[in-house]
Amino acid sequence: xxxxxxxxxxxxxxxxxxxxxxxxxxxxxxxxxxxxxxxxxxxxxxxxxxxxxxxxxxxxxxxxxxxxxxxxxxxxxxxxxxxxxxxxxxxxxxxxxxxxxxxxxxxxxxxxxx
Amino acid sequence: xxxxxxxxxxxxxxxxxxxxxxxxxxxxxxxxxxxxxxxxxxxxxxxxxxxxxxxxxxxxxxxxxxxxxxxxxxxxxxxxxxxxxxxxxxxxxxxxxxxxxxxxxxxxxxxxx
Numbered sequence: 001x002x003x004x005x006x007x008x009x010x011x012x013x014x015x016x017x018x019x020x021x022x023x024x025x026x027x028x029x030x031x032x033x034x035x036x037x038x039x040x041x042x043x044x045x046x047x048x049x050x051x052x053x054x055x056x057x058x059x060x061x062x063x064x065x066x067x068x069x070x071x072x073x074x075x076x077x078x079x080x081x082x083x084x085x086x087x088x089x090x091x092x093x094x095x096x097x098x099x100x101x102x103x104x105x106x107x108x109x110x111x112x113x114x
Numbered sequence: 115x116x117x118x119x120x121x122x123x124x125x126x127x128x129x130x131x132x133x134x135x136x137x138x139x140x141x142x143x144x145x146x147x148x149x150x151x152x153x154x155x156x157x158x159x160x161x162x163x164x165x166x167x168x169x170x171x172x173x174x175x176x177x178x179x180x181x182x183x184x185x186x187x188x189x190x191x192x193x194x195x196x197x198x199x200x201x202x203x204x205x206x207x208x209x210x211x212x213x214x215x216x217x218x219x220x221x222x223x224x225x226x227x
Contacts, residue, residue: 004156034215044157044204044218090156100211101172102147104156 004093006105013081014113021076021108023091033074034092034102035065044090050074061085083114116141120205120219127226133192135222137205145208146188147216148172148180150201157204163188164211195226 007022025031035047048059055067065076074091091105118139127133139146144165149157149172159172161180169180177199179191192199202223206216 006156009154036218043220044206046215049215092157099170100214101159101162102157102216104149104158106154106156 004091004103004105006089006091006108008108009106010109010111012111012113015083016080017112019076019078019081019085019110021089021091021110023074023076023105024072025074025091025093025103026072027093027095028072029095031093031095032100033065033067034094035059035063035074035076036090036092036104038088038090038107040087047076047089081110081112083112086110086112118205118207118217118219120203120222122222123220124223125225127195127224129195129197129226131195133195133224135190135192135203135205135224137188137190137219138186139205139207139217139219140186141207141209141217142185143207143209143217144185145211145214145216146182147206147208148178148188148190149204149206150174150199151204151221152201160190160203161188192224195224197226200224200226 003026005024033050036044038044050057050067058064088107090107092102094100094102121136147162148160158174163182205219208214208216
């Protein structure tokens with residue numbers, strides 16, 4: 001079964017620090033990759049997605065992610081975080097051979113201190 | 115604006131009771147999904163539907179059922195609520211089956227006592 005691993009359970013940062021969240025998946029075939037964010041008390045919303053093409057994907061709010069196929073990774077980055085980036089971040093993967101069902105990682109809680 | 119809504123937002127029920135959580139979307143999306151969110155597990159798929167009269171089991175479907183009688187709604191029923199079903203439930207929808215982005219509702223926090 002396909003699985004998605006997020007390396008960090010909880011990350012605490014100061015404002016202006018750089019953020020990198022790791023995500024690895026186990027399936028070796030064609031995949032579509034997503035990062036979702038859940039701000040406190042809100043529903044999940046899409047940060048960015050990768051289907052094909054340029055492996056460096058830019059999303060909303062200054063986030064970007066890099067797909068490295070050889071490492072089965074899709075790490076999320078932001079060069080300078082703000083207090084408003086405090087949220088839970090989920091990596092998700094789907095694939096045609098799994099009927100395009102999304103598999104989510106366990107999530108990483110990011111706390112940004114002012 | 116199109117949206118996806120869930121009701122109720124909070125529910126407390128007793129073990130053994132039948133509970134139905136509503137999900138309604140105005141995106142006119144064919145695909146709808148139910149997930150539960152538990153600490154340490156992320157979101158896990160309960161059931162999903164790719165169109166009217168179509169329903170499929172996800173990875174944690176035991177004790178849950180869904181029906182799809184129209185495009186807009188996919189209610190989730192807990193046949194006999196158990197304490198292990200205490201969770202936050204999210205409904206989602208997407209337009210295309212081929213790996214499209216999913217749009218999520220605000221969630222329902224269910225407590226089974």
